[in-house]
Amino acid sequence: MNEPPFTLRIHVEGDQDMDWMVQPEEVTFQQTLEVISQLIPNTTITAFEYEDEEGDKVTVRGEEEMKSMFSDYFCELSEEDLARGLFPPLIIYPKLGKTSQNRNIHGLKIKTTKQESTGDQEMATAEAEPTKIESTSQPNNSIEQILSCGNIKEDDLQHMEVLGSGNGGQVNRTIHKPTKSMMAVKIIKLDLTPTVQKQILLEMEILHKCNSASIIAFYGAFFTENRISICTEYMDGGSLDRYIPIPENVLSAMSAHIINGLIYMWNLKILHRDIKPSNILVNTAGQVKLCDFGVSTQLVKSIATTFVGTNVYMAPERIQGNQYGIPAEVWSLGVSLFEIVTGKLPFPSFRIDMTPFELMGCIIMESPMTLPPENFSANFVHFVNLCLQKDLRQRLAVAQLLSHPFTKLNENGNAQLVSEWLKQFLSERSSKS
Ligand SMILES: Nc1ncnc2c1ncn2[C@@H]1O[C@H](COP(=O)(O)OP(=O)(O)OP(=O)(O)O)[C@@H](O)[C@H]1O
Numbered sequence: 437m438n439e440p441p442f443t444l445r446i447h448v449e450g451d452q453d454m455d456w457m458v459q460p461e462e463v464t465f466q467q468t469l470e471v472i473s474q475l476i477p478n479t480t481i482t483a484f485e486y487e488d489e490e491g492d493k494v495t496v497r498g499e500e501e502m503k504s505m506f507s508d509y510f511c512e513l514s515e516e517d518l519a520r521g522l523f524p525p526l527i528i529y530p531k532l533g534k535t536s537q538n539r540n541i542h543g544l545k546i547k548t549t550k551q552e553s554t555g556d557q558e559m560a561t562a563e564a565e566p567t568k569i570e571s572t573s574q575p576n577n578s579i580e581q582i583l584s585c586g587n588i589k590e591d592d593l594q595h596m597e598v599l600g601s602g603n604g605g606q607v608n609r610t611i612h613k614p615t616k617s618m619m620a621v622k623i624i625k626l627d628l629t630p631t632v633q634k635q636i637l638l639e640m641e642i643l644h645k646c647n648s649a650s651i652i653a654f655y656g657a658f659f660t661e662n663r664i665s666i667c668t669e670y671m672d673g674g675s676l677d678r679y680i681p682i683p684e685n686v687l688s689a690m691s692a693h694i695i696n697g698l699i700y701m702w703n704l705k706i707l708h709r710d711i712k713p714s715n716i717l718v719n720t721a722g723q724v725k726l727c728d729f730g731v732s733t734q735l736v737k738s739i740a741t742t743f744v745g746t747n748v749y750m751a752p753e754r755i756q757g758n759q760y761g762i763p764a765e766v767w768s769l770g771v772s773l774f775e776i777v778t779g780k781l782p783f784p785s786f787r788i789d790m791t792p793f794e795l796m797g798c799i800i801m802e803s804p805m806t807l808p809p810e811n812f813s814a815n816f817v818h819f820v821n822l823c824l825q826k827d828l829r830q831r832l833a834v835a836q837l838l839s840h841p842f843t844k845l846n847e848n849g850n851a852q853l854v855s856e857w858l859k860q861f862l863s864e865r866s867s868k869s
Pocket residue numbers: 599600601602603604605606607620622652668669670671672673674675710714715717727728
């Protein structure tokens with residue numbers, strides 16, 4: 437079986453369900469039980485159930501039954517889902533011994549109770565409770581500790597250095613004092629009403645549910661006066677824009693993570709909205725992760741009204757005000773890959789001093805360039821070409837992103853290669869300075 441990744445939705449009685457992105461041929465029955473145990477601690481769970489086509493519950497007690505569940509799932513997918521390359525979540529129901537607790541994959545207890553009829557919903561808040569079981573996809577132990585502390589407060593943070601700044605704000609390397617752990621904290625100045633602030637924090641709660649090795653871990657966010665602090669996992673290599681041009685073989689190894697991260701979020705119905713090299717992070721362990729997902733439409737809107745800018749990674753249809761969707765993200769991926777390996781943008785007449793209006797014309801009117809075939813592999817050139825199709829119907833669909841030979845060749849990534857390349861790069865740079 438070599439099936440695409442999709443979301444396994446773990447139903448937690450009386451609590452929020454937890455979405456978990458799985459690769460069917462990789463995930464084992466034991467791992468699934470482990471993840472369930474994190475969600476529902478202090479309970480012995482040896483099996484779970486799923487619903488078959490008729491709605492009857494089928495019990496899964498071991499590896500073989502797990503395989504049958506996956507094969508039932510793929511057999512039952514509608515032609516439309518298959519064509520779209522998007523797979524609805526497969527819901528599993530743990531067979532419980534005890535009452536469940538409110539807990540998510542990161543070990544945070546989330547209060548899910550809504551405030552009574554004030555019109556305003558109470559923000560979900562995190563409570564301290566150490567997580568007990570190590571998850572294979574958790575980045576490291578210190579993160580578990582940070583998360584187990586629950587709410588992050590401004591007083592707990594000590595900003596060490598500025599890692600960079602963008603349109604919206606500044607990112608600091610920060611120590612979380614109670615746990616002595618490192619994190620990245622993005623601070624954006626925004627003048628917003630308390631209601632809008634609450635709405636943003638609520639919308640960001642979904643990030644607590646994201647658990648993918650290809651997505652930056654989210655620790656929490658809070659407002660202080662007129663600024664929001666967004667606390668996430670720190671990546672010691674920073675973003676890919678610092679390393680341009682990156683050799684094709686290294687980018688190929690990274691691409692598995694970039695594509696998996698995007699598909700993971702797309703399956704959760706979350707669009708990134710800002711795919712570009714500066715939103716792809718790398719660390720010396722060779723991990724590659726996506727950051728800055730536009731999960732809060734209110735935050736995206738608030739930043740957009742404060743900082744207006746034309747983005748060279750935007751798809752033509754987005755610039756023209758047409759519907760924004762996965763194809764537009766695939767376009768941005770294509771522009772990013774092209775730039776990462778060449779240091780150039782794929783628009784023949786692009787100049788750095790263009791006005792936003794000229795830039796828009798360039799993206800809408802021009803045919804994107806092809807990577808020079810003498811410098812890059814045929815698979816890579818073809819893949820980038822298909823991301824950069826102006827006609828949406830010609831652009832790579834999700835299923836094709838996964839089945840393209842470029843993706844297939846690199847599907848396992850190669851953390852060692854990325855790690856060695858990055859360490860070499862950093863040591864050469866520090867010896868020059
Ligand atoms: N989690 C992180 N770990 C390490 N470095 C980070 C992290 N997040 C961001 N950075 C660094 O901080 C820089 C600034 O990030 P920021 O998101 O503010 O801006 P940007 O993505 O470069 O631009 P824009 O605001 O236009 O999206 C990034 O380019 C990256 O190098």
